[in-house]
Structure formats: structure tokens, C-alpha cells
Amino acid sequence: MVLFICNCPVVSGYAFFDRDIRLLTMQDGLADNTITSIYKDRDGFMWFGTNNGLSRYDGKLIKNFSSSPAYMYVSEIVEMSDRYLGVIAGNTLYCFARSLEKFIPIVHATDYSSVHVSHLLPIDNNSFWGLSGNKLYLYTQEEVKNEKGEVVQIKLKCEKQYKDLIDSGDNFCAMCYTDNHEMLCLVTQQGNLLLFQPESSEKSKKISLWKNKTWDATSVLYDKGVVWVSTIGHGILRYYVSSGYIDRITYKENNKENSLSHTDVFQIIPINNNRYLAVTWSGYTLLFQDKNDPKRMMTEIYYNTASQLHRNLETRMISAYYDPSGIVWIGTNGGRSDLF
Numbered sequence: 001m002v003l004f005i006c007n008c009p010v011v012s013g014y015a016f017f018d019r020d021i022r023l024l025t026m027q028d029g030l031a032d033n034t035i036t037s038i039y040k041d042r043d044g045f046m047w048f049g050t051n052n053g054l055s056r057y058d059g060k061l062i063k064n065f066s067s068s069p070a071y072m073y074v075s076e077i078v079e080m081s082d083r084y085l086g087v088i089a090g091n092t093l094y095c096f097a098r099s100l101e102k103f104i105p106i107v108h109a110t111d112y113s114s115v116h117v118s119h120l121l122p123i124d125n126n127s128f129w130g131l132s133g134n135k136l137y138l139y140t141q142e143e144v145k146n147e148k149g150e151v152v153q154i155k156l157k158c159e160k161q162y163k164d165l166i167d168s169g170d171n172f173c174a175m176c177y178t179d180n181h182e183m184l185c186l187v188t189q190q191g192n193l194l195l196f197q198p199e200s201s202e203k204s205k206k207i208s209l210w211k212n213k214t215w216d217a218t219s220v221l222y223d224k225g226v227v228w229v230s231t232i233g234h235g236i237l238r239y240y241v242s243s244g245y246i247d248r249i250t251y252k253e254n255n256k257e258n259s260l261s262h263t264d265v266f267q268i269i270p271i272n273n274n275r276y277l278a279v280t281w282s283g284y285t286l287l288f289q290d291k292n293d294p295k296r297m298m299t300e301i302y303y304n305t306a307s308q309l310h311r312n313l314e315t316r317m318i319s320a321y322y323d324p325s326g327i328v329w330i331g332t333n334g335g336r337s338d339l340f
Helices: 198-203
Strands: 002-005 021-024 035-040 046-050 053-057 062-065 074-079 084-089 092-097 102-104 106-108 119-122 127-132 135-145 151-162 172-177 184-188 192-196 205-208 216-223 226-232 236-240 246-249 265-271 275-280 284-290 293-302 317-323 327-332
Touching: 035 317, 035 327, 046 074, 046 084, 053 074, 074 119, 084 119, 092 106, 102 151, 119 172, 127 172, 184 216, 226 265, 246 293, 265 317, 275 317
Parallel strands: 035 074, 106 151, 172 216, 216 265
Antiparallel strands: 002 021, 002 327, 035 046, 046 053, 053 062, 074 084, 084 092, 092 102, 119 127, 127 135, 135 151, 172 184, 184 192, 192 205, 216 226, 226 236, 236 246, 265 275, 275 284, 284 293, 317 327
């Protein structure tokens, strides 16, 4: 199920989760009610990664796509270039041609094997970063055309491979850019945050966010000098790049002003007015700065809705996307399809 919430200036009250909420489900044409990733392309189409392929929404109609008759469990969608979406399913990279509305085979240029990555991050219209296990790759892409000039394949060339950035027993979980795109923020299972500078790797910095533990980091966000890391079971960790200060925000049963809706946090997105939204296994949480202490984040938790129309809304929220036009899109883990 996908829900989208408008009028983001609202800060408190159930109106944020009642009057302004709309729902999309399989009854509206979605490929599946579990929405694991959300992305808006440069043409304004909304793309939803589901447990059964891709769904594209143009504001009125939904159209579904899959690379095979079997279930396609999509975990990530990004634009690889102005023509292609990069779609990750089962740690395998697929290429979707938006104008052709079909999947194009994508392979390594060396041996024509499949490309296995857990995350990718575009650099420009021809290259991107890819994560696989404990390795970071820099890829460039090339179209292969037939005699009619039709693109029949995308070949990837590995320009650089970084395999000694972290210990062999550790794996990368997530990555993002800093504001100026000059540095990558990479997070590992064992709690290492790597601030990686590709142009001057000797200036890269590794920070231990948690020691002697293996956590599942679900996302990383860099905003205004702070790295936000969401985790399963341990809430959110924040690292201040300039000072090295680390703090943690998690579920606290008796603290309603500084608590998340659940310890399992799947994504954090910045919205307007210096606020953030954390989607969790039990609703979502709005975070905003304490007026008296800018480092301290206040929270407002939304577990459910008071309206009768949406009383059965699925609250296991696992993905989100903020549209600068003022719409927040949230994907849930299954749920009812008979809400209307």
C-alpha cells in the first residue's frame, strides 16, 4: 500500500494523518501492496518498487512492469541516466528503459555476467557507484545496438574497484552523497561510517558508530553537516561531521517528546522547515529541532488515524519519498486493500 500526505506545513494534530491522506493499493492497480522503494523520475512519474515488480503512477493510472513471470522483489530504484532506471532486485541490477517501457539486459563488459550490487548511486549520465559486500565499484555504461539502431543491451565497465576500505568480515549497508557530492557516506553492518573522498582517498575518514555489534543499517542521509543512519532494532544514530558528536534517537516508552514510533527505522527523509520524517515498523515519526537546543530533536509520533475512513490503515511503514512540491509518499509492508 502507498499513502501520500499533502500539506506538509502541518506540524501537529491528527489532521496530518487524516484529512491530508490518500491511499493507493492493488485495487487501484499496484503490482503488490508491499512497497519497498519509491522514486520520482525527471518526467514526473512516480515509481514504486514492490514485491512483484515495478509500478508506475502518472497521477491517474498505474502501469506495472516485471523482468520475468516470477516474482521480482524490488529493493531500490534510481535513475542511471536520462533514459534508464536502475532497479535492484535480489541484489541483482536490472536496467529499465523508460521510453521503451521495457527491461534491457545489463551485463559486465568483460564476461557478460549479471551485475550484483546491493545499492547504486548515480554520478552523471554515464557512470555510477555500486556497492557489493565489502567492495565499492565505479561503473561506466555503454549501449549496445543492433543493425536497426535499437538498444539491445547495456554493458558496464568497472573503472575502479575499492576492496580494502573496510575489514573483510564487514559489509556495506547503505550510501549517500554529502551536499556538494564531493564525498560519499558509506555505512557498514559493524557500525563503521566511512566518509570517502574519491578524488583524494587519503583524506577519507572512518568513524565507529557502534562497537563489537552487528546492526542492520537500512539507510543513510547527509543533511546540513549531519549524517543520519537508520537501523533495525536501534533507532537512529546521528554523526556531526565537524565536531564528531554522536547521538541516538530511539523508541522510549515514557518519553513522548524525544521518542520514535518504533526501534525499527527503515528510512529518514528531510521535509520542509528543517523537519525530518522517519518511517518505522509502527507508523511514522516527525522530527524537528528543539528551539532551545538545536542539537536536540523533538518528535511527534503517528501510530494510527482517528478517522473512520482510514481506520484500517497499514502502519508497518518501510519506504518514503519527499516531493519538493510538498507531498510525502510512504510505502507500507502489505496491508489491507479494501480501505475505500
